[in-house]
Amino acid sequence: MDAYVVSVMIFIGIWIIMAMSLNLLVGYAGQVSIGHAAFFGIGAYTVAVVTVKLGLGFPFDIICAAAVSGIMGGFLGLPALRVRHDFLVLATIGINFIVVAVFQYTPALGGAYGIVGIPPITIAGVEMLGTGMLIVVYGFAVAFFLLQAALLRTWFGVRMTAIREDEEAAEAIGISVASTKIWTFVLACAGAGLAGALYARQLGSVFPENFGFVESVTVLTMVVLGGAGTLVGPVIGAIILGGMPEYLRFIQDWRYVIYGLILTFLMIFERDGLMGRDSRLRRLLKRIPTGRRSDAK
Amino acid sequence: MTGNLLDVRTLSRNFGGLKALDQVNLRLERGEILGLIGPNGAGKSTLFNCLAGNLRPTAGTVAFNGHDVTRMRASQRARLGIARTFQLGKVFPSMTVRENVLTGLGVARYGSFWRSVTGLVKGADHMDRAAEILRQFELEDQAAVPVTDLPMGFQRRVEAARAIATNPRLLLLDEPAAGLTHGEAERFADMVRGVRASGVTVIVIEHNMRFAMQLAERLYVLVQGRIIAEGPPDAVRQDPGVISAYLG
Numbered sequence: 001m002d003a004y005v006v007s008v009m010i011f012i013g014i015w016i017i018m019a020m021s022l023n024l025l026v027g028y029a030g031q032v033s034i035g036h037a038a039f040f041g042i043g044a045y046t047v048a049v050v051t052v053k054l055g056l057g058f059p060f061d062i063i064c065a066a067a068v069s070g071i072m073g074g075f076l077g078l079p080a081l082r083v084r085h086d087f088l089v090l091a092t093i094g095i096n097f098i099v100v101a102v103f104q105y106t107p108a109l110g111g112a113y114g115i116v117g118i119p120p121i122t123i124a125g126v127e128m129l130g131t132g133m134l135i136v137v138y139g140f141a142v143a144f145f146l147l148q149a150a151l152l153r154t155w156f157g158v159r160m161t162a163i164r165e166d167e168e169a170a171e172a173i174g175i176s177v178a179s180t181k182i183w184t185f186v187l188a189c190a191g192a193g194l195a196g197a198l199y200a201r202q203l204g205s206v207f208p209e210n211f212g213f214v215e216s217v218t219v220l221t222m223v224v225l226g227g228a229g230t231l232v233g234p235v236i237g238a239i240i241l242g243g244m245p246e247y248l249r250f251i252q253d254w255r256y257v258i259y260g261l262i263l264t265f266l267m268i269f270e271r272d273g274l275m276g277r278d279s280r281l282r283r284l285l286k287r288i289p290t291g292r293r294s295d296a297k
Numbered sequence: 298m299t300g301n302l303l304d305v306r307t308l309s310r311n312f313g314g315l316k317a318l319d320q321v322n323l324r325l326e327r328g329e330i331l332g333l334i335g336p337n338g339a340g341k342s343t344l345f346n347c348l349a350g351n352l353r354p355t356a357g358t359v360a361f362n363g364h365d366v367t368r369m370r371a372s373q374r375a376r377l378g379i380a381r382t383f384q385l386g387k388v389f390p391s392m393t394v395r396e397n398v399l400t401g402l403g404v405a406r407y408g409s410f411w412r413s414v415t416g417l418v419k420g421a422d423h424m425d426r427a428a429e430i431l432r433q434f435e436l437e438d439q440a441a442v443p444v445t446d447l448p449m450g451f452q453r454r455v456e457a458a459r460a461i462a463t464n465p466r467l468l469l470l471d472e473p474a475a476g477l478t479h480g481e482a483e484r485f486a487d488m489v490r491g492v493r494a495s496g497v498t499v500i501v502i503e504h505n506m507r508f509a510m511q512l513a514e515r516l517y518v519l520v521q522g523r524i525i526a527e528g529p530p531d532a533v534r535q536d537p538g539v540i541s542a543y544l545g
Contacts, residue, residue, distance in 0.1 A: 155406040155413040162389060162400055168351065169387035173463050174375035174404035183410045229391075277391070 006130050008246045010202055013137035014195050015242035017144050019222040019234035021191025024148065026220065027228035028157070029184040030164025031080055034216045035092030038076075038099035039189035041211025043069045043196025045103060048115035048206045058121045058201075062140075065197035066190040073189020080181045084167075096216050103208035114207035121201050137198050144191060149231055151187075160184055164229075214256065221259045224266055227273030227282075236275055302327045302467060302498050303348070308357030310343050310522075317343040318354070319522040325467070330489065330499045332513025332530070334506065336542075340522040341502045342384055345471050348500075349381045350374040362466060376404055380465035382456045384472045384502075388444045395440040397455050398427045401462025427462070434458040434488055450481040454488070461492060468492060470501045474508040486512045510534065518542075 022036045043065035050056040050064050079091040103109050110116075121128040121136055128136050151157055159180040162170035167177045200206050222241045227233025241262075245255050266273065274281045303325035310318040317340045325331055335341050346352035348359060350371035358367045366374050375381075380401075389397050402423050406416045431437045434454045439447060444455055453473055460468055470489065474482040482505065489512060493499055503509035509516065510530040518526040518539050526536040533539055 151414065153417055153419070155403040155416045155418060156410065158400050158403050158418055159407060159413055161392075165389040165391060166387050168371075169383070169389065171351070171371035172349065172375055172381050172383075172387075173401050173459060174372050174407040176370070176372045176407065179410065 001131065003130055006134050007202075008243065010134050010137050011199075011246075012239055012242035013134070013141050014199050014202070015219070015222060015238040016141045016235050017137075017195040017198070018192055018219045019226070019238040020141075020144055020148055021188045021195065022219050023223050023228060023230075023234040024151075024160070024191065025184055025188040026223055027230065027234070028152070028164060029160040029181065031077075031181060031184065032085070032089050032220075033092040033188075034089055034213070034220055035076075035094070035096035035099075036188070036192055036219050037211045037213070037215035038096040039069045039073050039192035040196040040199065040215065040219075041099060041103060041206070041208075042072050042189075043193030044200035044206045044211065045109055045115070045196075046193065047197040047200040048118050049109070051118055051201075052115055058123060061201075062194060062197045065200075066193045069193020069196065070186045070190030073192075074182050074186040077182050077185025077189075080185065081178050093213060093216075096211075096213050100208050100212050103211065110206075112208065114205055116205040118200050118204045118206070120204070133202055137202075140194060140198065144194070145231070145235070152231075156180075156183070217256075218259060221263055224273055225262055227275035227277075227279065230273070230275045230277070233273050233275035237273070301325055302362055303500075304358075304360040305348070306358050306360075308344070308347060308359065309355045310340075310347055310352060311355045316522050318347065321357070321519070321522070321524055323517060323524065325498060325500065327466075327498055328493065328496065329515060330493050330501065330513050332509040332516040333500060333502045333519060334504075334509050334516055335519035337504070338521075339519040341519055342471060343522075344519065345381065345469055345500075345502055349379060349469055372407065375463055375465075376408060378464070378466035379469065380460035380463045380467070381469035382453070382460055382471055382473060384475065386449070386452050386456055388452050388455050388459070390445045392444060393441050394436055394444050394447070394451075394455050394458075395427055395431065397444055398430050398436075398458050398462050399423060401459040402426055404463040430458050430462050433461070433491060435484075449476045450478070450485075453477065453485065457485075457488070457492075461497070465497060468497050468499045470499065472502055472504055474503060474505045482508050 018040055022033065025031045025033050046065040046068045047061045050061045076095050080088055083091055104112055121133065159175050162175050163177050163180050171177055218241065222237035223234045225241060226235065226237025270279055272279055276282065301324045305321060305323040308318055308321040309316065321344060333341055343352065347354045350369055354367065358365060361377060361379060364377065366377065389400060399418060406412045431440050434457060436454055436458060439451060444452060473485055477485060486508065489499055501509060501512060513530060515528065516530055516533045517524055518533060520542045525542055526533050526539045
């Protein structure tokens with residue numbers, strides 16, 4: 001396969017993991033975040049530090065990245081206990097700016113110059129480049145997808161959905177809203193950390209500007225485009241928006257205009273996204289007689 | 298420790314300068330249906346919120362089944378056995394009727410993260426129990442229907458069914474007859490009696506006096522945050538204080 005195509009597919013795979021992780025927070029638990037790239041960055045910087053400065057290898061670097069992002073997500077999710085809806089959105093934007101500023105102004109993290117020289121993943125002495133990395137990324141994406149599907153069948157899945165639907169009613173049936181929010185932030189941010197770790201390993205370098213507000217908006221657009229609160233929606237959103245700039249390079253400069261237009265049109269015409277519960281696409285797929293098409297929780 | 302299921306002592310709740318509840322004392326015996334009546338703004342829902350844990354009282358104590366629950370959150374009280382419905386109705390709108398009821402069955406698993414991530418929702422025992430509760434509330438034909446497709450009367454039943462799924466000792470019903478036709482209210486009252494017969498103690502807040510008088514065995518009358526009368530419906534109906542303050 002062409003190296004360029006493989007590289008594009010690897011980044012799409014990373015976006016898929018990012019979008020799925022944000023979907024846990026936004027789609028299932030109803031906690032809208034426009035700061036998810038902060039945790040993507042924490043994962044990427046963790047891998048950069050533990051591989052370049054501490055010499056840690058795969059899979060321990062990935063585990064560290066997911067753990068650090070998850071723990072930070074738990075702490076930084078604390079505002080979600082105090083604020084809801086639009087105030088939470090503002091709080092998460094603030095978190096994103098703070099984290100990027102920390103990357104930018106911490107000499108140990110390379111400041112504006114970032115950290116370079118991150119080695120590729122090595123498994124059994126073989127460097128995972130090109131197709132090897134593609135397999136690793138999609139292996140993690142499939143594992144994350146399956147874990148998420150399993151999670152939604154547990155009582156924790158009910159906890160997340162219930163607080164999205166009505167926090168007071170959820171409390172009334174014994175669900176601790178605070179604990180559910182914190183754990184969802186932990187899981188979602190650990191997922192973002194995993195994506196960030198793979199990103200750093202693929203790119204070989206990390207810079208503060210790679211994890212800013214624009215990246216957070218991009219991943220949120222993927223989730224909303226595909227269908228928040230559905231299993232496959234964010235995957236589809238990530239494939240479309242992750243691949244689009246690469247294949248339609250002439251719109252590269254207009255990318256964010258297009259993201260904005262997509263969000264605006266979706267809010268007007270297809271609020272639940274392409275694969276939303278009652279979307280046109282889902283209705284169309286339901287007419288196809290074979291196979292189960294319903295994955296909406 | 299007390300023989301009463303619920304013991305409320307000198308409970309007060311202020312909102313700024315407004316005394317929504319003022320030194321309320323209330324006791325509830327096991328197995329009874331207690332009515333709480335009063336005009337609009339009397340403090341009925343505030344009292345319910347203090348009992349269920351949605352509001353912290355300014356002063357006073359709430360003891361449930363011998364435990365002081367005054368400082369406990371609503372979710373902790375629910376896990377101890379206090380279930381409730383809401384005045385304006387709070388079903389989970391994106392779920393079907395069956396899914397709404399199933400959510401209540403997880404109450405024992407909601408205490409810790411690890412317990413909740415290791416239990417599957419649709420186990421056979423849960424499905425059987427959900428089916429049993431749906432039958433009890435005459436909802437079996439609507440089990441797979443999205444709950445928001447149902448009229449208000451059915452949604453009230455779904456909410457009560459979800460509360461019963463938590464296996465409570467005490468059920469708090471906040472104006473369950475609001476928005477129901479006379480016939481629907483009668484059927485709902487029969488279901489509440491069925492709940493009591495299964496060993497659950499019930500408190501009903503009701504604005505609909507006829508419904509409350511028919512259903513409750515004992516009534517408390519709340520006016521401007523204070524209990525002004527207590528006793529069997531017939532006695533309360535003839536209480537001069539109640540007549541002047543509430544019934545007119």
